[in-house]
Amino acid sequence: SPPLVLSRHFHWAAFTIEPVTKFIFLRRFGPMTVDAACDIFSGSSSEELTAGQVVAGTYRVLSLIARGGMGNVYLVEHIYLLKTFAMKVLPAYLAGAEASRRFLAEARSIARLEHENIVKIHNFGLTDAGVSFYVMELVDGLCLEDWLLLNGPLTIEQTLNLMHCL
Helix, strand or coil, X not given: CCCCCCHHHCCHHHCCCCHHHHHHHHHHHCCCCHHHHHHHHHCCCCCCCXXXXXXXXXXXXXXXXXXXXXXXXXXXXXXCCCCEEEEEECCHHHCCHHXXXXXHHHHHHHXXXXXXXXXXXXEEEECCCCCEEEEECCCCCXXXXXXXXXXXXXXXHHHHHHHHHC
């Protein structure tokens, strides 16, 4: 569970969300402070990487690619090789020992897999603030959610083709 355990200080009245959402939120993130919960709902964290920042002495942050509940993904450039990658950074509100172990296990699991439809992991490390990250190949294209927004629902043929790739 996250290192923040002050659930009695969290005031759900500050958010207009349904009881079922509260349940899912607590099951996923566990009890935490108001500030940490606000970070999750707003999609930010107290340890944002910024454009131009160099991480682990090797990767220059170019821009934010995406935000998610389990991490932010940044476009980064290796400062010596001048090659771009994607870097997933564990959010600060999940930076406890257990979440860091799970994040490392995620990176190791992905790194062991060899398949054309699975990104390759190139590095794992800690930011200057001690937050875990891993570096993976950069894949050009849209995520499924964005593709669906642009093109509408998949046809049966497209769905079967997608499932075959998985």
